[in-house]
Amino acid sequence: MSEDNRYFSAPLIKWYLISKRSLPWRDTRDPYLIWLSEVILQQTRVAQGLPYYEKFQTAYPTVQDLAAANEEEVLKLWQGLGYYSRARNLKKTAEIVCEDFGGRFPETYDELLKLKGVGPYTAAAIASFAFKEKKAVVDGNVYRVLSRVFGIDEPINKSSGQKLFQELADSLIDPDDPDLFNQAIMEFGATECTPKKPNCTSCIFNDRCVALATNKIDDLPVKLSKVKVAKRYLHYLMLLDQNRNTQFVKRPNRGIWAGLYEFPLIESDTSGDLTSNEIESFLGQSAKVTLLSENPIVHKLSHRHLEVRVYRVEVENLNEPVVSFDEIDQYPTSTLMERLLQQFKI
Numbered sequence: 001m002s003e004d005n006r007y008f009s010a011p012l013i014k015w016y017l018i019s020k021r022s023l024p025w026r027d028t029r030d031p032y033l034i035w036l037s038e039v040i041l042q043q044t045r046v047a048q049g050l051p052y053y054e055k056f057q058t059a060y061p062t063v064q065d066l067a068a069a070n071e072e073e074v075l076k077l078w079q080g081l082g083y084y085s086r087a088r089n090l091k092k093t094a095e096i097v098c099e100d101f102g103g104r105f106p107e108t109y110d111e112l113l114k115l116k117g118v119g120p121y122t123a124a125a126i127a128s129f130a131f132k133e134k135k136a137v138v139d140g141n142v143y144r145v146l147s148r149v150f151g152i153d154e155p156i157n158k159s160s161g162q163k164l165f166q167e168l169a170d171s172l173i174d175p176d177d178p179d180l181f182n183q184a185i186m187e188f189g190a191t192e193c194t195p196k197k198p199n200c201t202s203c204i205f206n207d208r209c210v211a212l213a214t215n216k217i218d219d220l221p222v223k224l225s226k227v228k229v230a231k232r233y234l235h236y237l238m239l240l241d242q243n244r245n246t247q248f249v250k251r252p253n254r255g256i257w258a259g260l261y262e263f264p265l266i267e268s269d270t271s272g273d274l275t276s277n278e279i280e281s282f283l284g285q286s287a288k289v290t291l292l293s294e295n296p297i298v299h300k301l302s303h304r305h306l307e308v309r310v311y312r313v314e315v316e317n318l319n320e321p322v323v324s325f326d327e328i329d330q331y332p333t334s335t336l337m338e339r340l341l342q343q344f345k346i
Contacts, residue, residue, distance in 0.1 A: 008149075009174040009181050011204045016184030021046070021191070025053065026183065031105035031130035032063045032097075038125045039090050039117070043083055046190070052081055064103055066094035075259060075332030082335050084257060089117025109135045120166070128178045136169030137182045138162070141189025147221035148193060151210025156221045231305050235266040235274050237283075237313045238292070238346060240325065248323040248331060256304075261331040271296070271307055279313060288314040292344050299336045308336065310344055 020026070023046065025037035036056055040049045055077055060066035066074070071091050078087035093116050097105055105126065106112045112123035120138070127133035136142075143156045146165055154161035174181040192199045200212050211217045239247045248261050266274060266282055276289040290312040297308040323331070325346060333341070 006174075008172050008205075012184045012188060013174060013177060013180050015204050016180065016187055019191070020183070020187055023050070024057075029130050031107075031126050033057065034126050034129045035093075035105065035118075035122065036090075038122045039086055040081065042086060042122075044081060049081070052078070060094075062103075063094050063097050063105070066091065067098040069094075071259070072332055076330075079332055079338060080335055084260060084334070086117070088259065092116050093118065105130070107131045107133075109133055125182065128182045132177075132179055134170075134173055134175050134178045136166065136173045136178075137186060138166050138169050139186060139189075141186045141193075142169060143221045144195065145185055145189045145193045148198075148211035148217060149205050149209050151214065151216070151220070153220065153222045155224045157223050161222075229303055229305055231307065233268045233271055234306055234308045235268065236263045236308065236310050236340065237266070237279065238263050238310060238344065239283075239313050239315055239318060240346060241315055241318050244325050245318055245322050246325045246328065247318050248321060248328050250321075256301075257334040257336075259332075260334050260337070261328070262333065262337050273309060274311070279311065283313070283315065285315060285317060297340070297343075299339070306336065308340070310340055312344075312346060 025033055028034065037049075037053050040052050040056070044052075056066075059073075059077060060069060069091065071088065074091050075084060075087050078084065078090075081087075096115060097103060106115070107127075108131070109123050109127040112118055112126055113120070115123075118126075124135040124137040127135050128137065143165055146152060146168055147156070150168065152164065152168075154164050156162065156165065169185075172181075192203060198217060200206055200209070200217065203209065203212075206212055211220050247264055249264060250261050251257050251259060253259050264282075266279070268274070273291055276287070279289050280287050292310045292312055293308070297310070299306040299308055328341070
C-alpha cells in the first residue's frame with residue numbers, strides 16, 4: 001500500500017475502533033448472518049433494520065432453516081421493511097446455497113456474485129467481513145465520503161461513475177484489514193460524513209477534504225435527475241358479509257408487492273371517488289358502499305406516488321378467497337396495506 005493510501009485508511013480504521021457502534025453482525029464471521037444483515041440493511045436505516053435482523057436470526061438461525069421456511073412466513077416476518085423482492089430473493093438464495101453449495105456460502109467475491117440477489121456491494125461485504133478478501137464495498141455512505149474527500153463530481157448513478165468509485169475504493173482498502181476498512185468507511189459515512197450537516201469541524205479528513213476546502217459539501221456526491229415519478233390511483237374495497245368475512249387476495253408473483261395479500265382493488269386513470277354503481281358493476285352484485293377516507297391517502301414509493309381511497313363494502317356474497325376479517329393479520333401484506341388496516345378499523 002502506498003503512503004498516500006495509508007494516509008487515508010490508517011486514520012479511518014483508528015477512528016472506527018474508537019467510535020464504532022456496537023451492532024450484532026459486527027461480532028461474527030458467519031457469512032450467513034453477514035449476508036442476512038446486509039440484505040436487511042439495503043435501503044433501510046440501522047435502527048429500523050436491527051429488530052428485523054434479530055427476528056430473522058431467531059426464526060432462521062442457519063441458512064438451512066431459511067431455505068426450508070415457507071415463503072409466506074418469510075414475507076410476514078419481513079412485513080414493514082418494504083422492497084419485498086429482497087425477502088423473496090433471501091429465501092431463493094438460501095435454497096441455492098443449500099442445493100448447489102452444500103449449505104456453505106461461496107468464499108470469494110466472484111463466486112458470491114453468482115448467487116441470486118447478491119450484487120457487487122453485498123458480495124464485497126460478505127467476502128471481506130467473513131473471509132477477509134481485499135474487495136472494497138461501495139454503498140451510499142462510501143460514495144459520499146469519497147466524493148467529498150477527493151472532490152469527485154462524477155455522477156454516482158452512471159456506470160462510469162460507479163466504476164471510478166469502485167476502483168478508487170479498491171485502491172484505498174487496507175490489505176491487512178479489508179474488513180475493518182470496509183466497516184469503517186461505511187460507519188464514517190453513516191455517522192460523521194452524513195448527507196445533511198456533516199460533522200466537518202472534528203472530521204479526521206478536514207485538513208484534506210476537497211469538498212470542504214471548495215465549499216461543495218452540499219453538492220457532492222452528484223446524482224443525475226431521477227426518473228419521472230408516476231401517479232397511480234387505487235381504490236381498495238374492504239368487503240364485509242353478515243358473518244364478518246372479507247375477501248383477501250394474493251397479488252401476482254411478479255411486479256409491485258408480488259405475492260402479498262390485499263383487498264380487492266380497482267385502479268382508475270384519474271383522481272376522484274368511485275360511485276356505488278361503479279363498485280357494484282365491478283363486483284357483479286348490489287352493495288352498501290361507504291367511503292372511509294374523505295381525503296385520499298398518499299403513499300410514496302421510489303418511482304410511484306399512490307393516491308389511495310378505501311371503501312367499506314357490505315355484500316351478500318363473497319368470492320374466494322374468503323377470510324375472517326379478524327384473521328387477516330396472519331397474512332403477509334405491503335406496508336401500505338398494513339397502514340390501511342391500522343387506520344381503518346372495521
